[in-house]
Amino acid sequence: MNDAAQKPSSESPSRNEADRVLIFDTTLRDGEQSPGAAMTLEDKLKVAAVLDEMGIDIIEAGFPISSNGDFEAVCEIAKIVKNSVVCGLSRSSFADIDRAGEAVKFAKRPRIHTFISTSPVHRKWKLQMDAEQVIAAAGASVARARNYTDNVEWSAEDATRTERDVLLRCCEIAIKQGATTINIPDTVGYSVPEEYYALIKMLRETVPGGDKVVWSTHCHNDLGMAVANSLAGVRAGARQIECTINGLGERAGNAALEEIVMAMKVRNDVLPYWTDVDATHFTRASKLVASVSAFPVQYNKAIVGRNAFAHESGIHQDGMLKNTETYEIMTPESVGLSKSTLSLGKLSGRAAFRDKLKQLGYEHLGDNAFQDAFRRFKDLADKKKLVFDEDIEALVDQEVATQTNRIKVIALEVVAGTGGPQKAKITLEVDGRNETREATGDGPVDATFKAIKAIVPHEARLPLYQVMAVTEGTDAQAEVMVRLEEDGRQVTGRGSDTDTMVASARAYVVALNKLMMKRQRGPAAQMMVS
Numbered sequence: 001m002n003d004a005a006q007k008p009s010s011e012s013p014s015r016n017e018a019d020r021v022l023i024f025d026t027t028l029r030d031g032e033q034s035p036g037a038a039m040t041l042e043d044k045l046k047v048a049a050v051l052d053e054m055g056i057d058i059i060e061a062g063f064p065i066s067s068n069g070d071f072e073a074v075c076e077i078a079k080i081v082k083n084s085v086v087c088g089l090s091r092s093s094f095a096d097i098d099r100a101g102e103a104v105k106f107a108k109r110p111r112i113h114t115f116i117s118t119s120p121v122h123r124k125w126k127l128q129m130d131a132e133q134v135i136a137a138a139g140a141s142v143a144r145a146r147n148y149t150d151n152v153e154w155s156a157e158d159a160t161r162t163e164r165d166v167l168l169r170c171c172e173i174a175i176k177q178g179a180t181t182i183n184i185p186d187t188v189g190y191s192v193p194e195e196y197y198a199l200i201k202m203l204r205e206t207v208p209g210g211d212k213v214v215w216s217t218h219c220h221n222d223l224g225m226a227v228a229n230s231l232a233g234v235r236a237g238a239r240q241i242e243c244t245i246n247g248l249g250e251r252a253g254n255a256a257l258e259e260i261v262m263a264m265k266v267r268n269d270v271l272p273y274w275t276d277v278d279a280t281h282f283t284r285a286s287k288l289v290a291s292v293s294a295f296p297v298q299y300n301k302a303i304v305g306r307n308a309f310a311h312e313s314g315i316h317q318d319g320m321l322k323n324t325e326t327y328e329i330m331t332p333e334s335v336g337l338s339k340s341t342l343s344l345g346k347l348s349g350r351a352a353f354r355d356k357l358k359q360l361g362y363e364h365l366g367d368n369a370f371q372d373a374f375r376r377f378k379d380l381a382d383k384k385k386l387v388f389d390e391d392i393e394a395l396v397d398q399e400v401a402t403q404t405n406r407i408k409v410i411a412l413e414v415v416a417g418t419g420g421p422q423k424a425k426i427t428l429e430v431d432g433r434n435e436t437r438e439a440t441g442d443g444p445v446d447a448t449f450k451a452i453k454a455i456v457p458h459e460a461r462l463p464l465y466q467v468m469a470v471t472e473g474t475d476a477q478a479e480v481m482v483r484l485e486e487d488g489r490q491v492t493g494r495g496s497d498t499d500t501m502v503a504s505a506r507a508y509v510v511a512l513n514k515l516m517m518k519r520q521r522g523p524a525a526q527m528m529v530s
Contacts, residue, residue, distance in 0.1 A: 031248035043292035054281035078107035092141035101148030115155035139173035155183035189222025193232035200236035216240035226255035283336035314349025
């Protein structure tokens with residue numbers, strides 16, 4: 001593996017200007033069109049500030065004529081953005097273009113992005129226009145936009161389903177009227193990479209003036225090929241990619257910005273292009289967009305998903321501990337994460353468990369204690385989908401506390417419910433011998449403690465019984481704390497399990513063991529142990 005693949009930097013190995021790809025972010029416009037993803041003005045300003053900071057070339061801030069709120073958002077974003085071009089979208093109507101021009105006038109570097117549908121199905125059912133009318137409207141809209149700025153982008157909506165001769169003529173007239181960027185959208189995610197590559201290549205080589213403009217991609221993900229199509233367009237000569245953070249967008253979404261950029265960084269050997277985007281902002285930007293749009297990121301999403309740098313398989317974890325290059329083609333730091341995660345679960349092995357114990361401060365755990373703790377961890381992992389650090393600490397603390405104890409919980413059966421009476425049957429190992437007792441009580445906890453007391457008679461009082469969830473979720477591990485008091489001696493026992501009754505029994509037994517040790521040590525030990 002080459003260094004560029006394993007440790008991508010903010011700069012690509014090649015900085016030839018001809019290989020530079022402009023990143024056009026449309027999270028605030030196309031991304032917001034996702035049903036339920038509407039953002040407030042304050043939200044949009046936060047996102048725009050992050051995009052500007054990370055080095056996005058063009059920020060499409062909104063669709064000014066769509067609402068007063070969108071117009072205001074574009075105006076305010078135009079005022080705060082320091083480096084990026086700020087773009088407003090418009091249809092081909094003059095009213096749309098005028099409204100966009102009014103909104104972006106506050107930007108240091110304004111752009112108007114005007115579009116019209118060009119495909120037969122859109123012309124017939126959406127516009128009720130023929131091809132000649134669409135071609136004429138394309139030229140007129142660019143000419144109108146040029147009254148406001150010399151940075152004009154023109155798009156052929158549904159370009160990939162448009163007749164080639166109509167698309168050629170539309171692009172030609174848009175360039176003739178002064179468009180500086182020509183965008184070829186795969187609006188419904190219909191294309192495949194080879195087809196999209198051929199389309200961009202044909203347009204660049206055939207349209208008069210095609211060598212004087214920037215060709216742009218805008219690919220949707222309906223067939224899961226938005227990123228692949230976008231990169232195919234770049235290989236064919238496009239030098240702008242329209243994309244969104246997290247791939248946010250209508251239906252199946254847009255090409256994901258973070259995937260586009262990292263693909264070029266990690267595989268610069270076959271994609272020898274570069275951008276000015278600082279990828280270390282990706283994790284922060286992803287979380288912000290997910291929060292303000294209320295669209296969570298899927299766990300296995302490339303680059304920014306929760307599991308993108310997480311490893312649970314024991315074989316993978318062992319490899320990661322020896323050399324991260326075994327299972328990671330980029331560093332987590334390169335996208336703004338502090339480190340990879342070795343997620344502990346039922347597939348994890350001893351190497352990962354020992355490493356986790358070391359991180360938690362249990363590096364001096366003896367061999368027998370380690371094996372016992374690992375066995376209990378595997379038992380817990382069979383019951384829980386996710387095992388958290390707090391889970392590990394709870395079970396290891398309990399193991400350390402009980403490894404030399406005289407009393408151990410072997411088995412517990414509880415009958416509870418509204419029918420009553422509540423019953424408990426418990427088996428304890430006491431000094432190497434198993435004993436079983438049953439008891440009824442005022443609730444399952446009371447019955448359990450009475451059954452324990454029947455095996456290990458004592459007069460200790462129970463001044464405290466406390467239950468808390470160690471981690472979140474319905475499968476959370478419960479941690480129970482029990483305090484016993486006898487003749488002025490107080491002891492505290494803790495127990496944990498996904499079954500609260502089992503955790504309660506363990507906590508009670510831990511406290512009993514401490515109480516027995518205090519009895520042996522006499523008056524000098526009469527202080528609370530926790």
